[in-house]
Amino acid sequence: MSINGRDHTLKGIVVLMHKNVLNIDVVDDIADNEGDTVPPSFLDNSIALKLISASKTDGTGKGKVGEKTYLGGLVTSIPTLEDKQSAFSINFEWHSLDMGIPGAFYIENFMQDEFFLVSLSLEDVPNHGTINFVCNSWIYNTEKYITDRIFFTNKTYLPSEMPAPLLYYRYEELKTLRGDGTGERQVWERIYDYDVYNDLGEPDKNAALARPVLGGSSTLPYPRRCRTGRQPTQTDPNTESRSGYVYIPRDELLGHVKSSDFLTNRLNLASQYATPQLRSLVTSKRNHEFDTFEDVLSLFPDKFPLPLLLQVDNSAWMDDEEFAREMIAGVNPNVITKLQEFPPQSKLDSQLYGDNTSTITKENLEPNMDGVTVEQAIQENRLYILDHHDAFYPSLRKVNATDAKAYATRTILFLQTDGTLKPLAIELSTPNPNGDSFGPISKVYTPESEGVEASIWLLAKAYVIVNDANYHELISHWLHTHATVEPFIIATNRNLSVVHPIYKLLLPHYRNTMNINANARNVLINADGIIERAYLLESITMQLSADVYKDWVFTEQGLPNDLIKRGVAVEEPASQHGIRLLIEDYPYASDGLEIWAAIKSWVEEYVIFYYKSDADIVQDSELQAFWKELVEVGHGDMKNATWWFKMQTRAELIEASTILIWIASVLHASVNFGQYPYGGYILNRPTKSMRFMPEKGSPEYDDLANDYQQTYLRTITPKKESILNMTVLEVLSTHVSDEQYLGQRIEGGLWTTDSVPIEAYNKFGRKLAEIEQKLIEKNNDKSLRNRYGPVNMPYTLLYPSSEEGLTFRGIPNSISI
Template identity: 70%
Template sequence: MASLVKGIFNRGEKLKGTVVLMQKNVLDINTLTAVQSPGGIIGGAIGAIGDIAGSLLDTATSFLGRSIAFKLISATTDDGTGKGKVGKQTFLEGLLTSLPTLGDKQTAFSIHFEWDSDMGIPGAFYIDNFMQGEFFLVSLTLEDVPNHGTINFVCNSWVYNSKKYKTGRIFFANKTYIPSETPAPLVYYRKEELKTLRGDGTGERKEWERIYDYDVYNDLGEPDKKSTLARPILGGSSTLPYPRRGRTGKKPTSKDPKSESRSDVVYLPRDESFGHLKSSDFLVYILKSASQNIIPRLRSVVTLQLNEPEFNTFEDVRSLYDGGIKLPTNILSEISPIPLFTELFRSDGESALKFPPPKVVQVDHSAWMTDEEFAREMIAGVNPHIIKILTEFPPKSKLDSQIYGDNTSTITKEHLEPNMSGVTVEEAIQNNRLYILDHHDPLFPYLRKINATDTKAYATRTILFLQNDGTLKPLAIELSRPHPQGDSFGPVSNVYLPASEGVEASIWLLSKAYVVVNDSCYHQLVSHWLNTHAVVEPFIIATNRHLSVVHPIHKLLLPHYRDTMNINALARNVLVNAEGIIESTFLWGGYALEMSSTVYKDWVFTEQGLPYDLLKRGVAVEDPSSPYGIRLLIEDYPYASDGLEIWAAIKSWVEEYVNFYYKSDDAIAQDSELQAFWKELVEVGHGDLKNATWWFKMQTRKELIEACTILIWIASALHAAVNFGQYPYGGYILNRPTKSRRYMPEKGSPEYDELAKNYQKTYLRTITPKNDTLTDLTIIEVLSRHASDEQYLGQRIEGDLWTSDSQPIEAYKRFGKKLAEIEQKLTQRNNDETLRNRNGPVKMPYTLLYPSSEEGLTFRGIPNSISI
């Protein structure tokens, strides 16, 4: 007690400071989802909110003068051993209530440090929490430091009771240094903090820990529960390679010692988890509750109580948005009154469950059926970066012919040329006018297994023609199935052509549905999950293990990692796990992640940047006269043309930033932390591809600029493009079905006769059924929403305090202004009626790459990170 009194009152010559912190969030996701009650998880959670709020809110003064201690560390004066001098311990003091910069739920305290002039300039501090509970430390600001002025420490970290930690919790000032320029008294502390974050690779991780380590995807199945829930391990082999995830150290399962046991709580390094901001918790809580509680109830109601397992007409599907599904009162009463679900589920007072109308049918109910819209969504939809130029005819396969036979396409010139306005196939190829959406090779090896279940599917190829008006016209669709006598006989293929009347028109509509089902699966498992969520996680782990928080590249990349490890952990728990949402409602079923693993074999980091992707797919050519160095062959390509604007802005910002801190290529090669980061990323984080020759060697500024630009592009714009259009396009299941359950009807069969009489019923019996549709809509609406506290490209949660260097701050402000200018430019494009692909028949402007957004379901906005 005596030391406490001395720390507060015996001031003498002191350094004055302000500490900002937050108490444990009242909407902490782990607290909410752990609550059960007779009223179910929902009712229990609402009660929990009240309990937590009552016990935690308005208790800031309980911190006063007790239990939280600080010690400053000098950046300029060592203690004789080379380490920076450590000052005397001091404690929080008076509560500050009038600070204008305080955020929501934040509390500020004054603090004074004994700090003699011979101690030099503070560069770090230790903090001790002697309370039982944790708190979120936002910042420490020191004012009027002699010979220096203000020093800001941006913390944004959870601090637990000090007994939980093996080493002291340390925070650094917002100075930025490459390792060789670190002030000598701070070198030891910088290295020790990184050592702490790496851990020793053993033991089961605990909630309060901050350790970043790698593991394979061995936690997707539950073999101890039942054999059908066993899943192969992804990662660590050449047959099923995969990016690494964060290691949790959970115990192995009994039946498979190489698989990790599962539970509702998944370890994350503490500062990676939700809980620091309220709306992130809202979204994730809705997602988790919907998957574990609401969806099973809805499926039960629809199947058992309402006895309506199928949609019978397209109007039945539209009723989900217009009139809703009539629910028993006892079910609706558990859902509709809850604030978390008032946006997700809307009651009209007549016990109806309604979804918001998807954007694709807000103007026209049937425009989605047109060939123009079918093709337009390949360049302006939710999966707009798969279409490729056709350079050889007929299209060929890369599958091993000894195993799978001859998979060369059976589409002929005679199929195509009647609809090519007098242009021959040779002329069209020569003039860059033939394109292909190819969903054949990734799917075909798995078709026999998939079709042995209750789903029925084809490998598909779609050929398209670039017309004089800039739009794409589908010419033919090839549907391929495995040969009944064995794979080595090659596929059995049929080619279908556009038709507008009679049963042929219905056959053509079904053909397009099989294509879109494949595209939906590839989008969700590859374009979205694998190529953004999964591939970024190893970068986050490697960054935290090897790049100090004061390293310039750590500071550059940090905003683009926000909440990604958390949403990935949640996905492994309820979305991509065995019999989870994706396996249950998408065609690929139990093979979903395994199939994404086979695609990862061909993943190339250096081709993930937009210009390189466009060149690889042949939809652009190099052009030195262009500001982007390339020219689009489909001039009106909304995703590509908008994306190039965003790409160029990101690259310009990164270039300016990197060149400020690195004055030569030698500085890159000599940066010990950067080299350790890149080596481990390649050899461990993406270790299954470590022998690939395309990895950057990370020896030049150019390589570092390219690598950071690609990574930021993936985490921000690419993810935005493939995520936030999910509900606007796919919320109308007729437009983006996720399953096919029947083969194409053959002439003379009862199914063919049914198709001729009632094409809507046949279409609906073929695509995703009602229960799966309700599941899909519930989940993708959550995934398509922006949180109220989202941080968008060009914004930082730390404001201008993320570095003390003024030039990078000014460069970042220019970046933000450039993004605002780009948004105005994109708006003008959408108003240009000569650009027919911008709005299409559905009259749905392409806005997914507008940088800014409000919260909610907006169909626009580029968050910094993969945060949902």
């Protein structure tokens, strides 16, 4: 290099992965050659890079672009390379006095196959040192792109702080990601755009497979999903045609991660009953249905892994204490509410559905309330309710016209002095045969422990769980995590540059979500998909989801506000987390509050570092565009709601970011990874009911008295659907080998060059490890009975870390399955 800096070669390392190494080990074949022999497809002028200056302009205000440079030799001595990655040297002619400091680069691929670009690092940049570019992106043949592929350094900039020579490139890249809203999207594209859920039905295939459009109306509002641009069906121009391939922006598809693809493939096979296990179990005429509980147990462990629920006691699931405990430590622990008034009221329109006030009386409850009156119990915060009545009642007439037979349920529970919950009464309601306006026909059941009445009570609990299992899968799981997060992902990528601090904050919490959502629309929630087949509501499944979305409030999705809204906690500023739990031993809530506080503390440190005042929030053009589009388009059916943050202060940004991270990580983990441990035993969490409750004097009642197990099994989910559901729940509850957990980042320490946020993130990781140790200690405290229950199954779902597999623990960063 000359003294004046006009002659200089910048040395760099490019890390990538060729498409072929996903199938054959081409890198392994050449690894011993120390770079003498390299994959010709990489090194015959097939991949070219051009550096772009962050400090010198070309006369038009844009950063100067350097000369085109091709990859050099293979580097085999880098210890940080991961499996299937290859590193190549590259030398750029870069005259520092004329060109300044590199801040971005273009890359071109002249091969037919795409490759996965991991990173570029430049060494010994004059007056700067090392410059890193974290890429993690698929690069297709250059002819596939309208604009050149560009990557920026790992520096973090608010729009107002971006080096002027890079501003043009920053906004051109965002323009590329937004697209123009036309045409059918292709596999190599990276365009983020919105559409309604109009791709669930297949009316061209069969009129019975037509489904209404979700989103874009007040009757069926819904979050938006990623636009694919597929042609409309011939039968219905408002319905998008379906195909095996569902477009998502290319970098949202983790095609280089075999474990993620493996789980997705298993879902596809399950939807077609295509696995040998499924075929053998559902086609055998000899075993057409389960006849005894032992028949179900015989599936374990040869056909299915033994669910955690059964590993100590295979009958404790029937215990009333376990039935109640799973409402606060099970797979759907965030629905139970405090009973505020008696009798329980309904919010259903009385003009349409008559009087839906509960028929549960004090006489039903007080015999089992240890001498406490209903009035006293309400005043002392000791009565709680699992109320699924309003969610399911409007659908029952359609449901009960099919092979299924179901009720809308209310369950009232009493908080005992030992901290456990005791069910007091279950109300089962069906539509009046004279018409909806006459109000429901309801019957109340109370606990019994002997004879046929004990079997009746067991069935009553099953009808409650059928409601709860459906509400869980459609609302708590799908709607409140998967569906509501997707518009955030789209709005983020359309409006926040990759160098924006909030983009970097949120990116780990989006990993693989659009991919799994696309697969869900293809095989899980589509017409005649797995959910319609294995769950209660069949063809009207997703309409329930849209009905409940009408009451969705983003600001209430964070844990503290959710607990207060449900009445299970009260504000108490002097307490550790600012609120006090009314059910002290509430595993989901108590564990969750620890993690919520850690997330919020990390987010607060991060936001305050980049935004020195509220004025910085208002003046951030990208942030304001992101939030406006999210509200008005992504969740456009809710755009007139008054509860949206105005996004004018740092406090609002901190709260909104914390809620979003909470939903994508902790909330999803809490309602997802316990699905097989609790629901893999279909007797514990049935998804369908096929018969009404037997009436005294009927043949069905006599059958129940003679063989309660067979009657129970004929009432709940049939065998074929049970096997399908178990298969899916096992997949959904499994952690993949390359999962990224809360407190981890796939980029390691290279996601920003700012040391303060990096240290704050490391502190967040250490805090999560401390919390995990604290939760382990709580599970060893046998006075906290709700933490393990009659099934002796410690509540570990919110332990932050996990290993691969069915672990009943671990909080991934994102909704990745």
